[in-house]
Structures are given as C-alpha cells and as structure tokens.
Amino acid sequence: MDNKFRVAVIGASGYTGGELLRLLTLHPQVTLTRVVASEKSKDLPVASLLPHLTKVYDCSLSSLNTALIAKEADVVFLALPHTQSLEPVAAFLAQGKHVIDLSADYRLQDPKIYEQWYQTAHTFPDLLKSAVYGLPEFNRGAIAKTRLVAVAGCYPTVAILQLAPLIAQDLIEQNSIIIDAKSGISGAGRTPALGTHFPESHEAIHAYKIGKHRHVPEIEQELARLAPAPSSKTTSSSPSIIFTPHLIPINRGILSTAYAKLKPGIEQTHLDAAYSSRYQNEYFIRLFPNSELVNPKNLRGSNFCDLSCTYDPRTGYLITTGSLDNLVKGAAGQAIQCMNLMLGFPETLGLTAPGLFP
Amino acid sequence: MDNKFRVAVIGASGYTGGELLRLLTLHPQVTLTRVVASEKSKDLPVASLLPHLTKVYDCSLSSLNTALIAKEADVVFLALPHTQSLEPVAAFLAQGKHVIDLSADYRLQDPKIYEQWYQTAHTFPDLLKSAVYGLPEFNRGAIAKTRLVAVAGCYPTVAILQLAPLIAQDLIEQNSIIIDAKSGISGAGRTPALGTHFPESHEAIHAYKIGKHRHVPEIEQELARLAPAPSSKTTSSSPSIIFTPHLIPINRGILSTAYAKLKPGIEQTHLDAAYSSRYQNEYFIRLFPNSELVNPKNLRGSNFCDLSCTYDPRTGYLITTGSLDNLVKGAAGQAIQCMNLMLGFPETLGLTAPGLFP
Amino acid sequence: MDNKFRVAVIGASGYTGGELLRLLTLHPQVTLTRVVASEKSKDLPVASLLPHLTKVYDCSLSSLNTALIAKEADVVFLALPHTQSLEPVAAFLAQGKHVIDLSADYRLQDPKIYEQWYQTAHTFPDLLKSAVYGLPEFNRGAIAKTRLVAVAGCYPTVAILQLAPLIAQDLIEQNSIIIDAKSGISGAGRTPALGTHFPESHEAIHAYKIGKHRHVPEIEQELARLAPAPSSKTTSSSPSIIFTPHLIPINRGILSTAYAKLKPGIEQTHLDAAYSSRYQNEYFIRLFPNSELVNPKNLRGSNFCDLSCTYDPRTGYLITTGSLDNLVKGAAGQAIQCMNLMLGFPETLGLTAPGLFP
C-alpha cells in the first residue's frame, strides 16, 4: 500500500469519471485519494452519484481544490467537459503532477484549430507543446516521457487505429476516406436531454453533426502525422476525411465503418499484411478475419479495440470495421494505459479483464 | 362489401406476411379471403402465429393450394423466402390473377445475375419481361398496367429513393457511391438463430455480408436505369456501388447513409433543388433539412420514406440519409401501394396512417 | 366533412397529446381544428414537436386561448400535467363543450383524497359530481350522458379490468390484492430527467413509489364501487390494495400481474367463467388462456386490453396478468372511446387498428 501511487479523479459525476473509478479498483498499484465532483455534491458519498460503487468506494466527494488535491495525489485524471480542463491542467502541471486529461482541450496541437472548432480561445497555448496525444499504440515513447497526456477521443481512437496501417503504408487514396461511425448513447454524456430521453432514443437511430463533429480535426491531425512524406508529385499530404457519427440505442460501444479507395494493385493479402505487421505485438488490438465479429458486444468493459478489413474486388475499395468501448479504450481505459506508461508500469497492468458478454 | 377486391396473403408466418395482414385491415376496398402459412399450421387460427391479430382476423390458416386460392382471390400477395416464389407466381399469373411478389425472385431483369447472386437457376425467365419493379415513385405507369409486380427490397427502396435525384440530374461521380445502411432485426426474418437471439443482438451492432449482399445487383440495376445516357466521353453509365449493411438493435426501421463525390460546382442549393423538384408531389417522401430528423423512430408502422441531404464543403461530398420502415415502405406497405395502382385506386388509399411514436 | 365534429387537443407536446393526434387521423368523423402547446411553441408547425406527424398535420400550434378554442371546437381533449387541468376544464364546461380530461384532476370523487395525494386543494370540487370516470367498459351509460369525462389512468385501467370480475362476483378475499405492475418509460412523460436518460434506464428495471403512487386511491375508489354490498358479517367493503409500479426498458406498454387469495372452493373454471361472462361482448378486451400471450408486444398502438387468469392449486391464489398500451387504452385511445360514446358514435369507431408487431 505504502508504495502505491496516489491518484485523484476530477469529474466523477459523468460516465467517464465513473468508469475511471471502476477501472482503478482493478489496478494493483494505485490508491484513490480524492474524487472530485461539483460543488453541490461536496461531502456526499461517491455512491450518491454512482450507486454501483456502493461498498467499493466508501469515501466522500470533494470539490475542486487544486492545492489540496496536489498535496494528496501524484497523478490527476481530469474528466471534465471540453474547455473546463484548460485551467486546472495548467495548475496541476505547475505543481509537478502527472496530468491525464480526458477532454479535448490539449489534443489539438494548433490553438487556431482549437479555437475554430471549439469556439473559444485556447488560454494556455504554450502547454500544447508538451502535451502528448494519448494513443499509446502510436505515441508510446512520448507518453512515457511527458507530464501531460491529452487522451485521444473515442471516435478518433478507433478511426486512427483502423486507418493507420493503410495510410502509413500508402495503400489508399488519402482523399477518399469516409468514416461512418455509430456510437452508444453514453457517448453523449450523462446530462439528460430530449434527444437522449429513453423513449426518444430507444428504437431509434440518426446521424448528427454531419461534417461538423469536433473529432474531425483530431482525426485529421493524427492521420497526417502517419502519412508518408509527400513526394514532389503530390499536392497534399494531409488526408481530409468525411466523418458521419450516428447515435444508436446501446449503452456503450462504437462501431466505425471506414471506406477508402485502394491504390492500384492492392488486394486482400496486402491489407492483411499491413494490419498484421502493425498490430501483431499490440495486446489491445485484436484482428478478426470476419467483420461480423467486430462488434462492441464482444468488448464491453474491456480495453480492446477489434478490427477487420475487407477488400471489395468489385469496386477496388477497402472496408474496415473497428470497435471499442467508448468509455474504456475510448476514454478511461486508455487513460490508465497512458498512466501505466507514465509511471513505468507494464502497459496492460490492471486492464486485462475481458469484456462482459452477453 | 360486395364490390371489394378479394385478396389472399401467402406466407403469413413471417413478419412481412403479418404486416400485410395488419395493413390490409386499414384498407377500405379489399377483403381478405385466404391466409396461407405452412402445411403444419393448416386450420389453426391466424392468431396462433400472430397473436396481435386476435379478434382482428378470426379466420383460419390455409396451406398453399393454388387452384383454391385462385378461385377465391383477385389479388395474391406472396411473402415467401427467396426462390420459393418462382413457381407459385407463374401459377397465379396463369390463372389471370394480379400477383404481387415480395421476394427477390422477379426483381432482377437478367436471369444470369439472379443465378449469380442467388445460386439457383431462374426457372421462369420469360416472365421477367412482364415483371415490373415495384417502386411506385419511379414505375407508377408500368405498375398500373402489369399483372406481376416484384416489390422492391427494403434496402434498395431507400437507397434508390435517396440517390435517384442525384443520378438522374448527373450531380455526382457515379463510381463513388457508398451506402452504409443500418437495419432493425425484423429485416433478418422470423426464424430464430444465434445471431438474432436477444442476448446476442441486444447492445450489439455489426456489419455483415460486406460486398456480398444480394441487394447490390438490385440497387445497381435500378440506378443504371436512372442514369443519364452516357456521352461519348464516359466509359460506363452503370454505377457500381459499395454497400455495407449493419444489424442494429431495433425491431423495425432502416437508416441508410449514402456518400457520393459531387461533380464540380455542385453545392447545397443544387442538391436541395434536385430533391425538392423530384419529390414535391410524392406523398410518401418527406424531405427534412436537418438530417437528425431522419430517423426510423418517426415513421414506424407508416409508409413514409424520409430523406435529407447535406453538402460537405470541406470535401466536396454529398451525405444523404434516408429512412423507412423495412416492413412497410420496405415491404408490405409498398406492396399495397402497388396494388392500389394495379387496381386503379388512389395510390395512398389505406396507407396514410402516421407512424407510431414513441 | 361539413358534418364532422370539430376537435381541439390541448397539451400536444407530450406523448399523450401526440398519441391523440395520431389516433384522431384514423377517426372518420372528427376534424382537428386547434392543437395547443406551450406559449413558446406558438405558431410553430405541429411537426416541430412531433416530427412523425410531418405531412399528416401541417397546421400550426396555438397557445391556450380558451375563448378562441371554444369558438372553434365542439370537443376539447386536455392532456396536461396533473393540477393544470383544473381551471381550463371548468372554463370549457362553462362554454358548453364536451370536455375529455386525461389528467387525474377530475378522477377522484372525494376532493379530500385528491388533496391528500396531490398536495393541492381541488379548486372546482362542485364539478366532481358531474365528472364521469372514463372507463367505458364500466361506465358506458354515464359517459354517454355527461359533458365531463375524466379518463381513467393507465395503471388503474388495467388493474380494474383485470380485477373487476373477481370482485364483482365476490371470488376473492378483498384485502389480499397485490398488484405488481411494470410500465414502459413513455409512462413517465416526455420531460428529460436522469432516471429516464437512455443509458440509465436501458438494461435497467426498478420499483418506484412503493405504497405511494397516486394511482392507488383511483384503483381503490373504482374497485370499491364494484364490490358487492357488504353483508352484516363483513367489516369492510372497500378493498385496500398493495400496488408496486416498476419502470422497464420498453417505450410503450404495461404488464400488470395481480395476486389475490381465492375464497374457498373457487377454482380455474369459476375464474374463466367470471372473466368470460363479464367481457364476452367487450370488443377491446381479449382473454387469453395462456398467460405468456399477455404481453404489451401484442397490442402496441392498439386500444386492446389483454387479460389472463391462472389458478394456483398449491396456494389457493389467483394470478392474473393484464396488458395494455399506456398511451392508447391507458390514455388517448380510451379518451376517443369515451368521445365516441359522448357523441353517439359506435364505440369502436376509429379505434380498430391492430397493434404494431413486432
């Protein structure tokens, strides 16, 4: 116990915060010292917001007191709404903490792009240089060395993981990428609204924010890093993606179906080789030859991301499906994976529980 | 009563057959004279298979006796599995009946394509010439004149309706069409199987039959008819589509999200004009400016098909969403719409009930 | 058209109001002249609140102007939250209208009981005398003669229908009645709240308001009317019930399972005879010998109430299950059934559509 790292979670009233708490109980090397929710929940038991944690965490909720938390924690997870992390991240960094931010506030390297998509100025642009995009499969080394991780978004995680081998190996026409993603409703957060009221969202499905979802610039930023250096012939190396998210009536899980035109001569064997060579040593990536098995059903509560790719000889397109639990590999699980890297633990520590099925 | 048309429904044990019975109760100009299910259900009450029809249809089930049915019915609906309609359709036509087939057996004009996708020879290829594809918004005149309608499939109906204005007006690059469709589980039929067992399909979503679904040739056949005549410069006038169906945990309804690259200069106003001019007089087509409103939720049990289209200026693509109830506009409702045309009734007769919400 | 009755619906933003509109489209003898929602929705199209009614009702929403509505309507339906109907009901009655109130405001005959359970004084106690409890199977004659119907609540409708034959024929020990009811979430209304937020209520079930639900006095009031006159030996003729409602993850529908100790000598045949004799001429009541068929699944969108009763020889108890659609037979359908009686139409007019299955 004495040698465990002390951890604080800020933003415990939402689904991501609750999931951080659940997963931290499974981690053998950390102790939870502070759980922060809104001012009005102060001193209430954790279980008043998250009844499933009754008997698991019998501590009380705190309000956001940076100095106090800094004294009691080595690692701080922030699961706050976008724009609300800007200031506390800076404060905890100034106190020398390991900071793991699950909002989008430190994900976009260019503050102008942040401002454009989030309609607010970035108040700590200098910190963006030290912020590492929290997708361990691609930024493992940098995560291990930084004090600030901006955990990848849920849609971007699966989109990047399913497209990266194709882009890195230059197998597809970059400006042909279409991502049709379907997310469970926990992805919309815990604040009640008409659109997520049970009778409105049950037996329903719809697209939303077509062409305008804030994960677009995040996906484009990361795919651009993976693209091979442009030759003199190519006019642009940054892929411009089409991204359409949908809300589907499940609690957890994303299925992302992505399409891209293959370069001439590329067939199924090249695709299989690309995925397999890239991911064969990645514990959390599971490759399935049959796309019907890529289903959030098979990974709920786990940190896996399942992938498949199918070559369509009639059209010369690649169709790849990818799935993850938006609250685990798409948020809290990935955050703990990053923490393991930052603290020098084995990357999978505390994260190996399989999904709940059925 | 005396002047009503007499109707038989063959294949009452499935969801499509049940839906035909439900909708026929709402139709003022027909009388149901025979309801046919399998041999083993013979003489059982209709409600033994379809308890929701208790007190609505208190008649008994018959087995498939072509001569008897021909004697008692003017119009025959067949809701049988694919390949099982081939022979009875021919038999009822020979008896001079109006035949409305909901299987795929008479949809594909080219018997070789049928054989390729259904792995069985078409035993009545000559009848294909008189078969009219049952999509009234496009084949109204021909349906009114034929004795054999092959009702359009569920996915093809929405795909064709959402893409037709773009193709007919030559607004898109035809070989860029991608259709990402999501269907409720009634679309998989009523026969129990592991994949549709509740605990397996609830809280689940997956793609299936990527590049191999039998609705591909049907969509391509109909879109090709709509395409403008090829100029000398174009190599091909038939669009080759990419079609990925998914199963989602709702009972009824399809949402189809389709993507296509716009020809140079085409923007939102051109798209809106194309849809609006094509569909302004179509009662069953509803156009929504906001894609979030295109949702099977809003049309369950009704014969509507809801559409939206969104121009993405960042990429020059069009994203269109379309929705219908797979058992109504995607099957039984459309069949009755065709019947109305064949019998000279107003096309919307008996079909104007709004959807059940929530 | 000219001879149709003119109808207004007040409270169109909720599920009950929406369902009234849907069902009124199926009614051949009425015309909708006013649809009232909140002040802020004034002049918006009906479809802005209820997109499924696009093209079905293309009229605009009004605000609550009693004088104007009285001028334009013969019949007024009020689908307002409890306590908000008190005053407008009085106003419309004063104008000589047929008033059909779907709230609980005029259901309880004793204003003191109303005050006790609704924590507010009844401001029009004199009107309670003319208010008829809107359960046509029991109050047919009175409904036909009154100007004010207080439509029965959803839980009370099924509870009374399933228990009435037992009580009226004195087959059970009255103080042993236990009602364990399960309702779909549309029964909780359309206002978003944490408990009905999709991720909280999906894959969930819980009891609520044990011993305190406001439908208790309503059920007891109506069952007391049905009880045989107390003999000198009996200490009380009014049944005191135990009622436990549960919320289950379906959109529509109630299943009510009720238990009662049988009087000595009563067996299955007596039970069957009691239900059958009472309900054989009631179109909307369907009796099933197999309790597994009593399922809201079989009547969604319809005005049926399905019942079964099972004698348990091991314990001498009766277990009865009853089911209805809380928005139809439990609200809007029953309201129209009452209207038919008030206006002299056949009772089932416009209400015979079967349920949507699956």
Next chain:
Amino acid sequence: MDNKFRVAVIGASGYTGGELLRLLTLHPQVTLTRVVASEKSKDLPVASLLPHLTKVYDCSLSSLNTALIAKEADVVFLALPHTQSLEPVAAFLAQGKHVIDLSADYRLQDPKIYEQWYQTAHTFPDLLKSAVYGLPEFNRGAIAKTRLVAVAGCYPTVAILQLAPLIAQDLIEQNSIIIDAKSGISGAGRTPALGTHFPESHEAIHAYKIGKHRHVPEIEQELARLAPAPSSKTTSSSPSIIFTPHLIPINRGILSTAYAKLKPGIEQTHLDAAYSSRYQNEYFIRLFPNSELVNPKNLRGSNFCDLSCTYDPRTGYLITTGSLDNLVKGAAGQAIQCMNLMLGFPETLGLTAPGLFP
C-alpha cells in the same frame, strides 16, 4: 503459478460457462486447464464460441473426457443443462475432485421432489446427502467441508436472500409470501428459440410458467430450513410460496419484488434491524434504504446482491426488492465464491470487481 489450483470448466458454450471463464481470469489463485464444450466443437479455439475471450484464453475446447479432466484439474465446474450433470458429477467425485455443479441436479435434497419437478428419476440419490446447497451466506461452514456443491439457482438466490431475515426472525405470515420476479433474457439460456428471438422479446414483457417454475421447490426447501421451529399451535413450518417469473428485455439481471403480510406490530424499524443485523458482515449483500436504487443496472458483472425493504402502513405488508446478476451472483460468481470456501481462500477473492455502469 506452480501452486495455483487447476480448474476445468465443463459446458463452455452457454452463458454460464462463458461467465465462469471470464471470472476465472480475474482470480489470482487458479489456472484454467480444460475447457469443455460439445463434441462438435472439439479442438476449436475457445473464441470460436465466445469471441469476447479472444486473446484472453487462446486454448482449445475439449470434449467431455472424465478421466483426462480428472488428471488435469483439482476443481471441476459443471455448467450443463439440468439432468446432464447427474452422471459426470458422480464420476468426478469418485476421482476425489472438488465438484461445483451449477445445474439443479443436486440442489433438491429429496429425490422424489426432483423427480416430480424435473420429470426424471435421480440416478444418484445417495450423493444428495453430501451435496451442499451453494449459497455461502447461509451454508458457509458446510460448503467449506464438502466435495460437492450444488450452486443455488438464480431466482432462489435472490428470493432466499431477500426473505431469509423475515422468516428467520418470524416477522411475517409464512403462507402469504408472493414473489414477482423479472429476469433478463440470458436467464433463458443461449439456445435460439422464437420467444427469445430479438424482434419477439424486444419491447416485450410477459409472465411464464406461473405456479410451475422449477425454482419453486428449491426456494421452499431453503426457506423451510430457515423457519423457526414450529410451536405446537402451528400446523406447518414450511412456507408455501407463490412465484411468478417474467422475462424482460435486458441481457442480464434479475429484479425480484416480494410481498408478505407482517405479523402484528412489525414496522419499518423492525425490518431494517432484521436485514441489517443479518447482513452487516456480508460483503456481497448491499442494503439500500431507497428501493429505486435496487436495480440490476447497478451490479451487472459483479457478485453483489442488492436489497431493500419497505413497510406499507396502509396494508401491513412488507415489500422487498432484491437484485443480482443472474450470471454472477446467480451462477458463476456464486460458484467461485463457493470454490473459495472449499479451497480455503478468502471468500471474496477474485470477485470484488464492481458492476459495469452504465
């Protein structure tokens, strides 16, 4: 690794078997050495039946070879359909193994009652004497000493846990117990059938096997053991229960609502004291003052059983709600809890993970 106990799981193709595998991955002191499914699955990977275990168990399935399994395992879990465990349990006992049977085959102490409810003779009645009913909260000591545990059924576990304090302390009239239970559909097993086909069971609820469910004798047997010794005045000490199970559209979880008439003078404080004193040291039992919090939602995937009790002063009845995950505390989790006792481990070892929420 060397000192770990070796475990075999027989019946891996069903949900209970799959859940045993999932939970065994979380247990630090056992090694899985054999996973047995049907003959036709022999040599296939575990993930062919249970894709969520891909990368978690990369071993192959075996067929049922008793001798081989006995050689490779110290503990054998059997998750077979009822009646199929009779013989293999005897065989593994003869080999000196610790046997944990999840079927009902060794739960009923009286072979005549087994024969009556399971319509088959018990072929090893002598073994029933050594079989201990696997409900650790009541049989802790006996479980620790036996070689054969018959793990309690899912409904009986929650029913006994919610009623035991009342019966043991003589607070209720024993012949008034009514249990209205609602189960998720995984409780019906993994074999597809029409009643559990998604479109039939989604948006549905129904009672089944009223008065005839096989868990009745099991509940009665165990409650009888808890009842205080009959005084000379009482005619019977064995409670006869009314038990009505329902199927609800969730994957996992049971909510059981039980009713009983309180003895004179018993009120809320006595109830609270009874539950609290009985369960204050039971880790897996959580008591909630608010019955709305007793919800399978809060314990999915965990070994908790949540309880509440409400006194209804109007009627003198107690209403208690209880909830558990039918596959964990109702099956696999409880089996491992029993194993921990048999092997001398802390009872909660490997079972402390909280539920998955939402």
